[in-house]
Amino acid sequence: MLQKDRQAAFDFARYIDERRARLEASLESFLPPAEPLKLYEAMRYSVLSGGKRLRAVLAMASAEAVQADESLEGEDPVELVLPLCCAIEMVHAMSLIHDDLPCLDNDDLRRGKPTNHKVFGEAMALLAGDGLLMMASEVLLSRTSKKVSPQALLDVALELCRATGPSGMVGGQVLDMEFTGAAGSGTVDEAVVSAIHKSKTGALIRFSLWSGGRLLGASAKQLESLSRLGEIVGLAFQITDDLLDITGSAESLGKTPGKDQASNKATWISVFGEDGARKKLKEMEAEGIQLIKDSSLDNPVSPTLTSLLQYSINREK
């Protein structure tokens, strides 16, 4: 079989469905209903409402891509990172809940359903977000197999905080807010948009790829490649998001499109236009594919990381 045919034979749809199903089952088992019931209901509403689960699947794929610690030989890499993947999705869900609140984006619709505060009220949505932020680290720290090295777990727990906190996702939300309304005013340039993207969405996506490898004991060289790939996927994902905001429909997106332009958000498109964004995406795709090849991260029979990179660009929601 030629390389091209081998790749074509890889059933990506089946791969991602199977990974998502394992993630959903773990989320359900790590976040069962409990007291206070209403709080858990609100947390579960957002965490268990589907979504692409791209971040979690990236962490699984990177765990499968690396050479694991000897002590983990014979273990299923996906099983080992399931608590990590749940933690990542909880943090992501939390960011959407707080982002949708009236004092920030004031969104009514998310994944085709009313946003958390529309169902549970602002106070409960606020607290559900806070709760998920803590549950994420709790699940990572309490549910990760004792076979994983304590130092690897400590490193991953620390980087999760960094990716999520003021120098990562939360910092990005602040930048996003500060520059909303400024697009077209001359203050928004590539440096500004890059800084927003790198922290707001990029940090958690980069963490997803890095952490799957780190937890399993990947080499420094592999971690460096995964980290750089994470930056590429993160930026490509966000530029695609910006494009979908102008080309997608509420039905396919599950949220209100056209909001970026209406609020003069600092997006890649606001600086480089639609064509500039599409050109950048092609460059990112090529760079990512080359990196995966150079670092031998993909198994030729099942090029999962390449497929995930392309999925993050070619998706329609």
Place this chain on the structure above:
Amino acid sequence: MLQKDRQAAFDFARYIDERRARLEASLESFLPPAEPLKLYEAMRYSVLSGGKRLRAVLAMASAEAVQADESLEGEDPVELVLPLCCAIEMVHAMSLIHDDLPCLDNDDLRRGKPTNHKVFGEAMALLAGDGLLMMASEVLLSRTSKKVSPQALLDVALELCRATGPSGMVGGQVLDMEFTGAAGSGTVDEAVVSAIHKSKTGALIRFSLWSGGRLLGASAKQLESLSRLGEIVGLAFQITDDLLDITGSAESLGKTPGKDQASNKATWISVFGEDGARKKLKEMEAEGIQLIKDSSLDNPVSPTLTSLLQYSINREK
């Protein structure tokens, strides 16, 4: 010297001032201004605004009270727990920021200053709280001395999440909210008020006493005593808070008094009245003193834990 005179000779005011000064210096060094500047300004505004620092000092005192791991011999126990203490105070500051938001308590005044959202706006206050929650664990995980055992650090990081999350502080805020307005309606009894207190304030105070010991490698027996003492101090602290709400002035409290009764909050007083609350406080104090004595947690020359228990009851703010 008689036991009584020895105790009188212990200069508690000087002790707590010195501990607070070390904490403030660490907070300043672990949370310097950074980008995004406005976010850090908002986080620093609430974290560095003083306060009693009871939780941090409790963690220091418990670290000093226990027999540390051999590997930590010769180390200063207070120095070893400073990152932990900063984490605790960051979590506490975060809970006040979110609690004061319009969708929750809608408070304008905290520690005699305008609340965070009054100064920085609701969105920034929301994100400053989120940022502090992550910074807390980040500081704990990245700044704790490498001499501390990785397993002790993992245990403490996990329990911080539990004390803070849905089964702790955040869960308590939900219960508090759900039962606000219900006092006097017959649905609020001792079980309800205990559950609120135990989670909303009790969990973090209990964690403070437990974690100072755990980080230094205290024995299971000592940890059990510290944990129970934490429950006692936590409940005593909250009942005192409830009493101060009816007896204190805005000037001494630095916040608006009388709000509990005005909003029919589920407090100890709403169930047992002022006399019942004072009686319970006396019982808690006696139980705590006995426990400290039975567990030999206090040095007779400097009875720090006894003094902190009494301080949490006799304080005027």
